[in-house]
Amino acid sequence: MQSRILGSAAEAATTMLAAIATLLAVLAIDPEPGPAILAVVLSISLSRSQLDRNARERLEAALALPLVALVAAGVGMLLHRWPWVGALVFTAGLSLSIWLRRFGPLAGRAGSLIALPFVTLLVVPYLPATKVGPGLALLMPVIVALLALASVSVMHAFARRARILAPATRAADAPPREKTESTLRPDAATRRAIQMAVAISASFVVGYVFFAERWSWIVLTAFIVQTGSRGRLDVAYKSVLRVLGATGGTATALAFTLHFGGRDAATVSLILACVFLGLWLRPLGYAWWALFVTIALALLQGFTGAAEQPVLGQRLEEIAIGALIGVAAAWYVLPIRSTAVLRRRIADALAALSEALDPAKADRTSEAFVAALARTEQLAPAFRASRVVTKSFRRIHPADWIDALVACRDPAVALIEAGETPGAARKAVGAARRAAREPTQLLAALRELRTALRG
Numbered sequence: 001m002q003s004r005i006l007g008s009a010a011e012a013a014t015t016m017l018a019a020i021a022t023l024l025a026v027l028a029i030d031p032e033p034g035p036a037i038l039a040v041v042l043s044i045s046l047s048r049s050q051l052d053r054n055a056r057e058r059l060e061a062a063l064a065l066p067l068v069a070l071v072a073a074g075v076g077m078l079l080h081r082w083p084w085v086g087a088l089v090f091t092a093g094l095s096l097s098i099w100l101r102r103f104g105p106l107a108g109r110a111g112s113l114i115a116l117p118f119v120t121l122l123v124v125p126y127l128p129a130t131k132v133g134p135g136l137a138l139l140m141p142v143i144v145a146l147l148a149l150a151s152v153s154v155m156h157a158f159a160r161r162a163r164i165l166a167p168a169t170r171a172a173d174a175p176p177r178e179k180t181e182s183t184l185r186p187d188a189a190t191r192r193a194i195q196m197a198v199a200i201s202a203s204f205v206v207g208y209v210f211f212a213e214r215w216s217w218i219v220l221t222a223f224i225v226q227t228g229s230r231g232r233l234d235v236a237y238k239s240v241l242r243v244l245g246a247t248g249g250t251a252t253a254l255a256f257t258l259h260f261g262g263r264d265a266a267t268v269s270l271i272l273a274c275v276f277l278g279l280w281l282r283p284l285g286y287a288w289w290a291l292f293v294t295i296a297l298a299l300l301q302g303f304t305g306a307a308e309q310p311v312l313g314q315r316l317e318e319i320a321i322g323a324l325i326g327v328a329a330a331w332y333v334l335p336i337r338s339t340a341v342l343r344r345r346i347a348d349a350l351a352a353l354s355e356a357l358d359p360a361k362a363d364r365t366s367e368a369f370v371a372a373l374a375r376t377e378q379l380a381p382a383f384r385a386s387r388v389v390t391k392s393f394r395r396i397h398p399a400d401w402i403d404a405l406v407a408c409r410d411p412a413v414a415l416i417e418a419g420e421t422p423g424a425a426r427k428a429v430g431a432a433r434r435a436a437r438e439p440t441q442l443l444a445a446l447r448e449l450r451t452a453l454r455g
Helices: 002-029 033-049 055-081 083-103 105-123 134-161 188-210 215-226 232-260 265-284 286-303 312-332 338-356 367-377 380-390 398-406 409-418 423-435 439-454
Strands: none
Touching: 002 033, 002 134, 002 265, 033 105, 033 134, 033 265, 055 083, 055 105, 055 134, 083 105, 083 188, 105 215, 188 215, 188 312, 215 232, 215 312, 232 286, 232 312, 232 338, 232 380, 265 286, 338 367, 338 380, 338 398, 338 409, 338 423, 338 439, 367 398, 367 409, 380 398, 398 439, 409 439, 423 439
């Protein structure tokens, strides 16, 4: 846990240095709040999305990001002048960014690039330029995007060379497999894209009709709880944490603006501090990120012309509505069962373990198994929270599968690194893979696997 906290702190510090460097460079060109806020948001998003891990990916981002930034700036203008047209284009752009992931890693990176500037529109409202000419104002999104990419790449490269950050790696993608889904039912990426489209569309309609001046919080919350969806349970869990964190964050931001105002250097320092703390503590729980990013977003309103003392009840109402819309879309629009996602990831981890223990394979490593296990652990927080709620009437919970599989990691890695392939362990892996198709037998099979690996 201590190494995890230290690693997260190093990454947060590197990200913040990149954001501050971009911020100072942008302010030197155009000293207005709009480009400055865009600089910080893009730097943080680029850093977290890991789009600069090698030279090829940096080149892809450098070529595509300016064009996408210009398109997003145009969408921002549409949202300002023709709101319903802008909402339609915004929804289509975000849904496209998710749908592209079904076509492989390259298309997935393109989708991430498309999503970045669009998401910033929810944080950075359209602010007409007043201190630069129309030509420079038009090019500012491109300039900010390239400066953010350069700053993030340089800071990350320096931190890795100084061994502050671990070497550049990308989280393992899901292993390729043949499509087995019915042609009448879209694949997971398509379903997620449709869910996002429905959630964002409903958020815009509710926001424009009932919250004309404050619609962005509804849309932003619906987007946040839908992003990276790993099934219905994951969306519901994220929604609860979002509302709880936002409650504390909004109250803190209001207290600060009531006592200190909203446009001075102290506010800027607090915003940057909140972003750093959110980045640092996010691995320990999503609620921390929701808390600190809500404080930062609320304080930003003082720089964008919005009211500096918004009503707490109104803000929480908008966040709750956005969360409910996101949950409803995940639950009723082509739903993805979280248990099915978990069983698929457990099956992937067991397949990787089986291959690593195969005596016929000359070069056996534990990397694929550890990466697949990490993908399975991503689902753990939501399932463990559900287990706390349902433990009184549910004897065996899917969270128990995760715990049993995680307990296999150390003995499995030890066997693989020692070059040993005991027959009992391989037999137990095979039994566990078969049991993945029968949920009632899976827990017992995983516990037997742990015993066999240890033996």
